Amino acid sequence: MDRENQLVARTARAIPSRAGGLLRLGIGDDAAILRPKRGIDWVLTCDAFLEGIHFLANLHPADSVGYKALARATSDLAAMGATPRLFLLTLAIPSSRTGAWLDGFLRGMARAAREFGLRLAGGDTTRCARTLASITVMGEIRAGKAIQRTGARAGDFIYVSGKLGRAQLGLELVRLGKGRDRRLAEFLRPHLYPQIQIELGEWLARRGIPSAMMDISDGLSTDLARLCLASQVGARIDAGRLPCVRIPEQIARRLPRRAHDPLRLALHGGDDYVLLFTVPPKKVKLLRRAPGFRHFARIGVITRDRHIVLVHQPGRAEILRPLGWDPFRQSS
């Protein structure tokens, strides 16, 4: 269990949090599920977006910070198949950023809200030496249709809905100070303005196709480990099937060594916000009509034992450790 997971478990033990009544699903999945009336579930989740942790104030454009803060939170709704409705924004900023920077931030967030179909319902604004945004987002879904992390069973196939490692590649370029270089827009976009797979999540949930689903925000190795832990299963991943990025030579030249390896980016890179889901073999045929199906990759299979094994080629395999983004791995 990674350290973030341990903290969540400790919090849930300390504070009254048992599901029941109005609260259909409590702490531990992508989002909580409430049932305000028969036939409808509300899906509710919150997410922090912090300067120095999730973005770098000097390197990330203000409108990307606003866009991404909302995208990140909304992706947890997509991961359950819910339709986004409303959000609340807690925003703390230094006085020095209440001018043009804030305009850019709000512009990016407004664009994300329109794209995702979200309305701002309320918020809290305060001052802080470092910028931070915390967002609570609420979505709606037909009662009982939300896809949780807990349903994966041995034999289910494992899919991802798009390329892995693109956002990490963009981050490496931002770290080089290229975050505003228009010639690199194609490589920066997945990191600065990630696509959120709302439509796909809704489509999959409506048909009840996935046995388990979540979004990849912290990297495949870390998020797949969470899905497997929640479902009490393991997985075998075929390295050759991972939908890796292609890195053009003229880009690779500029990058630090750690970013040269597309497989490593695909396994451990964060922020892609593609959907990771498992499908029982008998439902695989239904998948073909999914929006964006041609971008899907079937990357492996769920297994009974609890390990996650990465198979490079027949006879060459290794245990896949969760080496994606874990905020508590570095000390502070």
Place this chain on the structure above:
Amino acid sequence: MDRENQLVARTARAIPSRAGGLLRLGIGDDAAILRPKRGIDWVLTCDAFLEGIHFLANLHPADSVGYKALARATSDLAAMGATPRLFLLTLAIPSSRTGAWLDGFLRGMARAAREFGLRLAGGDTTRCARTLASITVMGEIRAGKAIQRTGARAGDFIYVSGKLGRAQLGLELVRLGKGRDRRLAEFLRPHLYPQIQIELGEWLARRGIPSAMMDISDGLSTDLARLCLASQVGARIDAGRLPCVRIPEQIARRLPRRAHDPLRLALHGGDDYVLLFTVPPKKVKLLRRAPGFRHFARIGVITRDRHIVLVHQPGRAEILRPLGWDPFRQSS
């Protein structure tokens, strides 16, 4: 309009936030109101609690930080008359605080959750150089019964539900490093573990007695200005009727000059979380059965012109400026 209010208005203009449909009341009041089904409104609000802004890590006990972070958010529900149900917690802490400090924090928050009848529905945990908590809290109320800030009319009487300035006095003691001094518990408690007036809020809203209501979190002068602005009215406050604290001589001796004046503490001190509400004359009689009525003070009357006037004695009056807590007044 204070700077925090200006920021809220700017945010509401930039991001889609118009009320309508599910969203009955949008940004700008104590909380948003949603109507999930006929007969029931849900009240939703979020609140930040930040190290260095709302608490001082070296001076405030960890369990007070946890208690107060939740109390502060929940007070906005009480201010509308709603019954607290669920909350979500975004928590960012330095790695160095994941041990005993976090245990204390969770213990305080758990106690608050039990007292307020709240269950933790979900959250997000991450690392940050400084501790921050952002809380979204959800409450329930009979449809249309929530009391907003907008309904005060000229001639309505103005009430506060308890003493003013007690929390500020506690803060001054904490700043002197006395936050853990058990002999001062009585003076520290209002600041460290504020009472939230949930029962009173429910009682008042159920009977539709107040024409407008909010909680005093940033000081009477600042919060009354907000209520008046929202209702497009003014007020006349009788200084002699303000329920000020009495400061014993042995405490006063230790305090800095600014904290010696009970009137000043009552006007501008923050964090008291008493309710501030206006009542039409014909409903005043109904008030007498309110829980805690003997602690109420009728401090003035709503007026037609837009100023807030503080009357010291017949013939001696001044315009009351909002000099309570405004996070953007100091620079950072």
